[in-house]
Amino acid sequence: MTDDATMTATETSESRVERAYEWLLAEITGFRVRAGSPLSENKVAGQLGISRTPVREALQRLEKEGLVKRTDNARFTVSQINSREVNDACDLLEVLDTYLFRKASSKLTDDDIAALLANVAQMSQSALDGDRAKWAEADTAFHRLVNTVADNQLVASTVKEVRRRIQRFWLRAASMEHRLETCSEEHRVLAEAMIAKDYDAIGPAVVEHIEHMRTSMLDMLASAALLFGDEQ
Known part of the structure; x- marks a missing residue:
């Protein structure tokens, strides 16, 4: 051959x-x-x-x-998921997302800014429409853009895998029916901090966003509607 x-x-x-x-x-x-x-x-x-x-x-x-x-x-x-994995994943995301958002903030072009704001606008509209699928698409595009601009493949790959493992359940949580609008606003705050290159504001904004995701996940695991095994 x-x-x-x-x-x-x-x-x-x-x-x-x-x-x-x-x-x-x-x-x-x-x-x-x-x-x-x-x-x-x-x-x-x-x-x-x-x-x-x-x-x-x-x-x-x-x-x-x-x-x-x-x-x-x-x-x-x-795979099933338990509270320890949720906490470990959220702890890691707080650190790595803060790094990626700050790194991307220093390198944003005008086209990047326009795309970032378009993603936030789509998230907000999807939240008003109650369309989780469209919201998830905009959320994915938002984070993909940040990862691409930050240009650290190892960190971006790690974040992508960690986020994927828990978000497949997070978006399913009943609490997300009331969280999409708030979550869209959190992304707007992050985008504005990045555009303004306000590095001090990026960290707290990331933590607030991840903590809300952590709470939603833990609440879901504790509910009787969805059990993922004995180890909670």
């Missing part, structure tokens, strides 16, 4: 793994599968029209990110 042929085969394999990964990620973060639910390699492979191998590799990738775990019989299930 030639080098070109080998490369083509590799790219095709990687593409299938990526497709399986993105599909599984959407299923998990879109709440179409609950915490603790089993994930069948055969079923996923059949739905996507691919072999089990790329599905298994995608599941292994999600396992490293903490979104799935293996049971004693080596099968994959959607």
Whole structure:
């Protein structure tokens, strides 16, 4: 087999793994599968029209990110979450988000500022409409922009994984029905602090935002509507 042929085969394999990964990620973060639910390699492979191998590799990738775990019989299930993980994740986000927002603030261009404000406006409108899906899209775009401008791939990657692990549950919380408008306002405050290069204001704004997310998550875990196992 030639080098070109080998490369083509590799790219095709990687593409299938990526497709399986993105599909599984959407299923998990879109709440179409609950915490603790089993994930069948055969079923996923059949739905996507691919072999089990790329599905298994995608599941292994999600396992490293903490979104799935293996049971004693080596099968994959959607990871559960407990209060310790929520607290650990929020503690880490407070530190890393503060760094990213301050770093991005020092490098914002006029186009970045316009995009940042457009994301905040979309969040506010989606909150008024009660559209969680659109709000989540704007929130993702907001943080993606900050991560891109800050330009620290290691920190951004860590934050993305940590945020993904807890936000898949956070947006589902019943309390979010009343939190979207407030949360949109918190993003507006962050955006304005960044645009003004008010580095002293960025830290407290990040902490306030993360603390509200922490409270919502812990309240949800304590409720009888959604239990994630014995370890709370």
